[in-house]
Amino acid sequence: MKDIMKSLPAVIIALVILVVMASIVIVQPGERGVVVNLGAVSDEILDEGLHFRVPIVTVVKKLTVRIQKDILTARAATKDLQYIESGVIVNWKIDPEKTNRIYQTIGDERQIKDRVLQPAVEEVVKASTALRNAEMILVERADLKAEIERNLDDRLSKHGIIMLDVSLVNFEFSAEFNKAIEEKQIAEQEAKKxxxxxxxxxxxxxxxxxxxxxxxxxxxLINKELTQNILALEFYKKWDGKLPEVYVMGKDDNMNMLLPIGGKK
Incomplete structure (x- = not known):
């Protein structure tokens, strides 16, 4: 009995230490603490730092509010009924001021991805690709990205999730469509050739x-020149060397003169 009494203070001290340790909650940088009292989510959100709670009665669930990156897959059909599969990279984070409501209505980060993020991405991609044929998707990729980003932000913001950026990667069409595109490119090259x-x-x-x-x-021109030369040659061959008896010379438009030259009469 004496031994028990001697060890009792140590036990009490140990219990006190355990209670104190169990009462301390440390919220790390980039986290928020959701306070749950006897199973009910409190309006209180714990910021980064040291906090105290009532053991057993109060539970603190920590959620990260840092930027997260998820690579998701979306399958959809185009306007001309071509099936595509695309990788969608989404950068997002939890709104720190809505952490408790997000945890209450959705859950933790994994449940946010499965219950909200993945379905939202699939729905938005399907809606956007259904407005375009396959070739338009290849040509208007920047416009498609902007539209998906805008619509996805609208859907996620309703759940307290902040969407920061979307990237579309690895568009994969059916083998038949890829073959048709290849044949078209070959035909265009042959037509250009x-x-x-x-x-x-x-x-x-x-x-x-x-x-x-x-x-x-x-x-x-050569024939003309030759013809003129031949005619001149023929003239000189037939000319007897005598000048004409007279030569008509006009001083102007209204006067002509007859001048004797001196040839035979």
């Missing part, structure tokens, strides 16, 4: 025509 060959042939033909025209004009 054929057009280039046709344009080249046309330019070469026009060049040949211009060369032919130039040669023809050169021949004409």
């Amino acid at each position: 054929a057009q280039f060959i046709a344009d080249k042939a046309k330019m070469e033909a026009e060049a040949q025509v211009n060369i032919a025209k130039g040669e023809s004009e050169a021949k004409r």
Whole structure:
């Protein structure tokens, strides 16, 4: 009995230490504490730092309010009924001022992803892709991203979740569509090649025509020059060296003169 009495103070001290330790709650940087009293979520939200609670009666559930990154998968159909699968990277965080209500209505971070984030991403992607055909999605990727980001932010904000950024990665279409795109690209390249060959042939033909025209004009000028020279030569061959008896010379438009030259009469 004496031994028990001797050890009682130590036991009491140990119990006190345990109670004090159980009463202390430390909320780490980037966290918020949700206070639950006998199973009921309190309006109080614990900020970072040291706090005290009533053991057994009060439980503190810690949630991170730091930026989180989740890579989700969304499957949808386009306007022209092409099925696609896309990876969606979402950067989000819990609104620190709504931590207790989020925990009360949704749960912790894992439950937020499963119950809110994943369904919201799938719904928004389906709604946006249904307005576009497959080729438009490839061409208007930036517009699609902006639309998904805007609609997703509207949905998540209703739950107290702040959406910071969305990235669309790894768009995957069906094998049939990929084959059709490849065949179309090959056809376009072949059409461009054929057009280039046709344009080249046309330019070469026009060049040949211009060369032919130039040669023809050169021949004409040469023939003209030769004809004039031949006529002059024939004239000189037939000329007897005699000048005409008179030569008509006009001083102006209204007067002509007849001048004797001195040839035979």
